[in-house]
Amino acid sequence: MSGPVPARASLLTPVGRGAIAVVAAEGDAARTAIDASFVAANGRPILQQPPDRIAFGHWVCGAHREEVIVIRDDDGGVEVHCHGGVTAAERILTAFAGAGCEVELWPERLDRTAASKIEAEADLALARATTRRTAAILLAQRAGTLSREVSGIRGDLASSRLAAARDRIDALLARAQVGLHLTEPWRIAIAGRPNVGKSSLINALVGYQRAIVFDQPGTTRDVLTADTAIDGWPVRLVDAAGIRETEDELEAEGVRRARQQLATADLVLWVLDAWELTGDPQAVMKQEWREAHGPTAASSLILTVVNKADLLPGDASQPPTDGVQFVSARTGERLAELIELIGRRLVPAASADEAIPFTRRQIELLSAAHASVVAGRANDATAVLWKF
Numbered sequence: 001m002s003g004p005v006p007a008r009a010s011l012l013t014p015v016g017r018g019a020i021a022v023v024a025a026e027g028d029a030a031r032t033a034i035d036a037s038f039v040a041a042n043g044r045p046i047l048q049q050p051p052d053r054i055a056f057g058h059w060v061c062g063a064h065r066e067e068v069i070v071i072r073d074d075d076g077g078v079e080v081h082c083h084g085g086v087t088a089a090e091r092i093l094t095a096f097a098g099a100g101c102e103v104e105l106w107p108e109r110l111d112r113t114a115a116s117k118i119e120a121e122a123d124l125a126l127a128r129a130t131t132r133r134t135a136a137i138l139l140a141q142r143a144g145t146l147s148r149e150v151s152g153i154r155g156d157l158a159s160s161r162l163a164a165a166r167d168r169i170d171a172l173l174a175r176a177q178v179g180l181h182l183t184e185p186w187r188i189a190i191a192g193r194p195n196v197g198k199s200s201l202i203n204a205l206v207g208y209q210r211a212i213v214f215d216q217p218g219t220t221r222d223v224l225t226a227d228t229a230i231d232g233w234p235v236r237l238v239d240a241a242g243i244r245e246t247e248d249e250l251e252a253e254g255v256r257r258a259r260q261q262l263a264t265a266d267l268v269l270w271v272l273d274a275w276e277l278t279g280d281p282q283a284v285m286k287q288e289w290r291e292a293h294g295p296t297a298a299s300s301l302i303l304t305v306v307n308k309a310d311l312l313p314g315d316a317s318q319p320p321t322d323g324v325q326f327v328s329a330r331t332g333e334r335l336a337e338l339i340e341l342i343g344r345r346l347v348p349a350a351s352a353d354e355a356i357p358f359t360r361r362q363i364e365l366l367s368a369a370h371a372s373v374v375a376g377r378a379n380d381a382t383a384v385l386w387k388f
């Protein structure tokens with residue numbers, strides 16, 4: 001027989017996001033609170049409700065009655081589902097606390113109840129995942145893909161296959177950026193001369209009117225961002241104001257910030273105007289980059305986007321060139337190709353069934369294990385990997 005379950009209560013759902021809120025509680029004090037406040041529609045006390053089945057009723061608190069569903073399990077745990085929003089859930093949590101339950105934040109609860117550290121981290125990450133693709137990858141890690149790989153590496157170390165272990169750690173570390181971006185958006189800066197259609201392109205990519213579009217150079221004076229998904233990856237599109245020399249102080253500040261956005265972006269889309277294009281798009285992009293940034297070479301993480309392709313005669317078909325995409329933000333022409341190209345550039349390869357470290361803690365452990373393996377200290381590496 002196990003001892004008494006400590007009484008705890010937690011709000012499991014994020015504040016203000018869903019139509020329902022869920023409060024979980026356990027321990028004798030939790031039952032006391034339920035007995036005092038829950039009136040089941042079938043008139044039975046909670047212990048006479050069948051376990052793991054929903055009991056509909058009301059949470060009664062003074063003159064206030066709130067519709068709820070209560071579910072109990074066999075181990076003294078209960079879940080109360082009430083209307084979403086802050087008030088109802090708070091009233092229920094207060095009742096649990098009043099009966100003697102310790103109120104615990106849900107990340108702490110996850111840490112305590114998860115079967116492993118990776119599982120707890122995956123649950124936290126899943127709550128922040130915004131696309132199916134990223135959620136599928138995280139679910140695979142939660143289901144054991146990452147821990148199996150780590151234990152495979154420990155097996156290599158135990159059998160003195162140090163080179164194999166090192167290669168497998170290298171492969172995991174190579175996916176660290178993808179892993180961190182399962183919960184953090186990739187940052188894509190949209191840059192180029194004034195009036196080429198940067199804001200229009202962002203609007204087209206996001207699918208709604210977000211940035212101000214105006215037929216005058218220098219419309220966007222500050223950095224605007226829009227969050228969306230591209231090819232299943234969460235991205236933050238950053239609208240960099242037209243970079244050029246300016247006397248206007250406010251604009252100069254915008255230019256300074258835009259430059260900073262470019263320096264820190266995961267990918268830059270350098271936008272050209274098809275109507276004004278004279279010569280090879282890549283060469284023009286490099287020329288404009290030099291004008292804006294001085295002699296620093298354009299980084300490889302730049303895609304050249306030739307916008308306003310609808311203004312070109314004929315079907316505007318250009319021979320496909322590596323790193324160049326013709327589009328029309330106005331008509332949506334070739335936007336699908338651009339989206340695919342961005343996806344490939346951002347994340348060269350990632351499949352849901354490979355092991356991917358997805359937290360800084362995991363990446364630090366792998367780096368430490370790597371250093372130990374390289375130094376020939378297999379035992380130290382093994383010890384670090386056990387911390388997974």
Ligand SMILES: Nc1nc2c(ncn2[C@@H]2O[C@H](COP(=O)(O)OP(=O)(O)OP(=O)(O)O)[C@@H](O)[C@H]2O)c(=O)[nH]1
Nearest residue numbers: 194195196197198199200218219220242308329330
């Ligand atoms: N024909 C055509 N016009 C476009 C296209 N994209 C944008 N424009 C027009 O070009 C003008 C400038 O567009 P913006 O999106 O404001 O350009 P921008 O690069 O953000 O300009 P700044 O913020 O001033 O640097 C507007 O009149 C748009 O309607 C396109 O694909 N085709």
Ligand SMILES: [Mg+2]
Nearest residue numbers: 198199219220
């Ligand atoms: Mg703009």
